[in-house]
Amino acid sequence: MDSNQAVWFPHEEDMKQTRMYKWMEKLGIREYDDFYEKSIDDLAWFWDEAVKELNITWKQPYSKTLDLSKGLKYPNWFFGGKMNICENAVDKWVANTETRTNKALIWHGDDGKEIIYTFEELSKEIDRAASGLSDLGVKKGDIIAMYLPMIPETVISMMAIAKIGAIFSPAFSGYGAEAVATRINSAEARFLITADGYLRRGKIVKMKKEADRAVSMSPSVEKVIVVRRCGSDIPWDENKDVAWGSLLKNESTYTYPDTDASDPVMLIYTSGTTGKPKGAVHTHSGFPIKSAFDAGICMDVNQGDTFFWYTDMGWMMGPFLVFGGLVNGASIVLFEGTPDFPAPDRIWQLVERYGVTHLGISPTLIRSLMKHGPKWVDQYKMDTLKMIGSTGEPWNPEPWMWLFEHAGKKKVPIVNYSGGTEISGGILGNVLLKPISPITFNAALPGMDVHVYNENGDSALNEVGELVILKPWVGMTNGFWNENERYENSYWSRWEDTWVHGDWVIKDDNGFWTITGRSDDILNVAGKRLGPAEMESVLVEHASILEAATIGIPDEVKGETAVCFVVLNTGAIFDDLCKKELYDLVAAHLGKSLKPKEIYPVEELPKTRNGKVMRRLLKASFLKQETGDVSSLENPDILEIVKNLNIVIPEYDRKE
Incomplete structure (x- = not known):
């Protein structure tokens, strides 16, 4: 099959109901290509309009949308503005009587257990956790490492830390002690939040044991806060370990401190090709707003929708799920375990059970499920599904079409989505206003000034070249933690004022983009x-x-x-x-x-x-x-x- 031959086409009436189309219409623009060009021609105008469309709440309005006094490498977005992302993800929905009792968080355990929080219930848990962390000594600017599985306390921790004005640093739940310690030590985290363990394929994975080993190698850690997920026997240090439950004794509302839009909220590490991992620094108005924009405007996640991405909080798609869903007023689904246990239909079963509207997967996941045959997916109608998102790696045509035909019933668009941890979301995607073909991307996303360069730094068409970005965007990493020289060498050293992303791509005459791999x-x-x-x-x-x-x-x-x-x-x-x-x-x-x-x-x-x-x-x-x-x-x-x-x-x- 020709991967540039479209197989999904937007119906006009459906297209007109998307958030992107309605927003474009409000701005007096009818065609996506015209909208995209305006979005990169006037960045300050575009992102000013974007945060209005996302209904971002400001404690103090910003005086300037974009300040480039430090150059393209270090843009200052929403200069002078004060805001806290926890208010925009949770508390503003609680303040509205029509949305406070909507489902915010759905958790499904490996053993079939289920926990559901409304926005109001989630807000109360966040306040209790924020009060407890504050009593423990956590203050604005502190870094708290998180070594947690996909459980409700993970989201509660993130939001409580953000509410205090501290910085959370999530690590992949499958890491061993050495990998966790490397990240803790780089961040010089004062606290670690972990769990006794989690379930995977019906067996307990012992996290506390690895956490203790990591802490033994991490002199900056003062306290270890432990969530009891499994209730199993674990080693306990009375001088250092704190039970999560003991933090939640304070029922009072936690008062927001003043947090600037540019204050760091998340430090998330990505593996380097060589050497130690890179710590991408993200702000309250950076990663969360870019994630909310890509999910809400580009993927059409609406208030009341149900958003489920199969991921881990240590990968950028974990925080993307949290902010992309909650800032838009959608429910998010957290998943513990593996998609083929106890049977290969578990993902599809959850889509139908929870009325998932937006599902996120990876090509590798689909290839692994394909081998079990289509019967495991064909038995589910999944009528609520509006979109299937895909990220992490390039597709091959056969598994893409298998997903489109069996899970999507040839009706649901597959939104290929590619960017990165340092991007806070996507560079390329499939917007729902244009036809979609297998494995490719039908657009550069709004606000992303994307080009393909050949080895001489000239624009390339119909040939493999480097993916580059020529202008800053909301969500661009604010350097690497204590390693800005490394940041500049990684992305800005090849051509002047040009972000070289590290992906090889082809853009064809029809406007389709194909990623062929990492440039290395x-x-x-x-x-x-x-x-x-x-x-x-x-x-x-x-x-x-x-x-x-x-x-x-x-x-x-x-x-x-x-x-x-x-x-x-x-x-x-x-x-x-x-x-x-x-x-x-x-x-x-x-x-x-x-x-x-x-x-x-x-x-x-x-x-x-x-x-x-x-x-x-x-x-x-x-x-x-x-x-x-x-x-x-x-x-x-x-x-x-x-x-x-x-x-x-x-x-x-x-x-x-």
């Missing part, structure tokens, strides 16, 4: 650039192949050549015939010169818990190089297997 993953085979996703999409067309990953290795003749790793479908056999068919597929689609050097069958690919395939780690392991930070991996053992594959690269007769 790109292959240059005999002078031809090849995105790994291009070859991977070809390989997974074969009936035996479930997943594939491609890396580039040095080659004496071509400069670089491809090596591929494939995961087989259940019951498939990888033999000489299968391998020849795969080589022939690549030759037919991409040309004989791009045939891979070798194709290896593996049981799994190295992935983060949210499903992102880590090609850089595949490459480093295969070439026996230092892998750098591997703390985000769910399955690091696969790297040792890959390392041992490259003893001698076998030759393979590929003559016609």
